[in-house]
Amino acid sequence: xxxxxxxxxxxxxxxxxxxxxxxxxxxxxxxxxxxxxxxxxxxxxxxxxxxxxxxxxxxxxxxxxxxxxxxxxxxxxxxxxxxxxxxxxxxxxxxxxxxxxxxxxxxxxxxxxxxxxxxxxxxxxxxxxxxxxxxxxxxxxxxxxxxxxxxxxxxxxxxxxxxxxxxxxxxxxxxxxxxxxxxxxxxxxxxxxxxxxxxxxxxxxxxxxxxxxxxxxxxxxxxxxxxxxxxxxxxxxxxxxxxxxxxxxxxxxxxxxxxxxxxxxxxxxxxxxxxxxxxxxxxxxxxxxxxxxxxxxxxxxxxxxxxxxxxxxxxxx
Numbered sequence: 001x002x003x004x005x006x007x008x009x010x011x012x013x014x015x016x017x018x019x020x021x022x023x024x025x026x027x028x029x030x031x032x033x034x035x036x037x038x039x040x041x042x043x044x045x046x047x048x049x050x051x052x053x054x055x056x057x058x059x060x061x062x063x064x065x066x067x068x069x070x071x072x073x074x075x076x077x078x079x080x081x082x083x084x085x086x087x088x089x090x091x092x093x094x095x096x097x098x099x100x101x102x103x104x105x106x107x108x109x110x111x112x113x114x115x116x117x118x119x120x121x122x123x124x125x126x127x128x129x130x131x132x133x134x135x136x137x138x139x140x141x142x143x144x145x146x147x148x149x150x151x152x153x154x155x156x157x158x159x160x161x162x163x164x165x166x167x168x169x170x171x172x173x174x175x176x177x178x179x180x181x182x183x184x185x186x187x188x189x190x191x192x193x194x195x196x197x198x199x200x201x202x203x204x205x206x207x208x209x210x211x212x213x214x215x216x217x218x219x220x221x222x223x224x225x226x227x228x229x230x231x232x233x234x235x236x237x238x239x240x241x242x243x244x245x246x247x248x249x250x251x252x253x254x255x256x257x258x259x260x261x262x263x264x265x266x267x268x269x270x271x272x273x274x275x276x277x278x279x280x281x282x283x284x285x286x287x288x289x290x291x292x293x294x295x296x297x298x299x300x301x302x303x304x305x306x307x308x309x310x311x312x313x314x315x316x317x
Contacts, residue, residue: 006035006060009248010078010086012068012123013093014038015045017192018142021241022090024052027061037086039066039077041093068093068119078126086127088248091120092142096198097156100214103207109156116160121167132178138248139175141168142240143184145263149270149279152287153222172255183253185244188260189234199226217288225287233262 009026013019023038038049043065053061064080067073068091078084095115097108120141131137146154147161165184172182189195203223207215243259258264270279 003032003035005033007033007087008037008081008085009034009088009090010037010039010081010127011090011092012039012066012119014049015040015042016048018187018190018237018240019090019092020049020052021237022092022244023049023061024056025238025241025245027053027056027059029060032060034060034088036061037064037081038062039064041065041067068122069114071122074122074126084127084130086130086137088138088140089123089127090140090142090244090248091123093119094142096195098154098198098202099205100153100207100210100218101155102210102214103205104156112156112160113163116157117163117167120164124171128175128180131180132175135179138181138183138253140183140185140244140248142244143168143186145186145188145258145260145267147184147186148267152283153218169255181253182255183247184256185240185247186256186258187235187240188258188263189230190240191230191234191236195230199223221287233260235260 011019011023011026014023019038019040023036026034027036027038038053038061040046040049040063043063046063049063050057064077065073066077078086093115095112097104097112124139127137128139131139141164143165144157144161146158147165150158150162168182168184175182203219207218210218240259243257247253247257258267266279269282270276272278
């Protein structure tokens with residue numbers, strides 16, 4: 001239970017990765033400004049979080065079971081919070097999906113949207129009325145740079161992030177009238193177990209229903225380029241957690257928060273051309289015509305950029 005003056009922070013998807021690191025960072029705040037309610041679908045997966053939290057567990061950090069894909073689970077979780085009072089909601093739970101779209105079933109696509117889009121909307125709908133009533137609160141959504149720029153062979157995941165960005169951009173206008181803040185956190189590649197497992201699983205797939213040329217482009221062109229980008233530009237979950245903490249502590253938090261400055265030119269390129277052709281043809285050429293050059297560039301970037309630059313977060317202040 002939160003003590004006097006502490007802000008109640010509820011975070012989804014805390015069993016590993018970014019969610020775990022945000023929960024631990026806030027729970028270990030030196031000024032003890034936060035009471036963190038860390039949630040996950042399966043509490044059997046709590047061990048890593050409990051270990052990382054250390055002495056904070058049971059004091060400034062408590063655990064709750066929550067499945068963002070279930071109306072009843074969301075409602076029950078919020079009902080267990082004292083007076084249903086949440087100062088900061090951090091929507092982090094998410095799933096990925098990678099590969100040629102021909103090999104992905106509609107049910108698989110729906111599962112991605114159920115978590116990444118509807119799961120976030122479900123959480124916002126549950127806590128927003130109280131925040132509006134109090135004229136106070138901050139909703140943070142873990143989006144992605146793929147919510148602004150489409151990435152080949154990430155079609156469905158990208159679509160789910162575009163959807164949540166559009167939803168939040170619309171909601172932010174209304175919420176301002178009630179003094180409720182809404183912020184998007186937009187990482188690029190992040191080194192997590194989630195990403196590593198997905199990449200490993202995808203490498204072993206056969207992709208039924210997909211023509212041989214597309215499978216070859218995916219496995220022999222896209223996958224090596226993706227690995228190069230991860231190694232050269234990837235951040236750690238701790239970096240995203242630090243950026244998120246800056247956002248919630250800012251007196252005037254930004255709506256959009258890119259966590260990696262190396263992606264700023266990519267986003268700027270998209271908005272510099274209203275036809276969309278510049279970004280589409282640039283990425284096409286980088287992937288299919290200048291793959292070798294891209295590999296060399298990423299290798300040089302990896303060597304030249306120290307970890308402090310690759311992990312640099314953009315301050316919201």
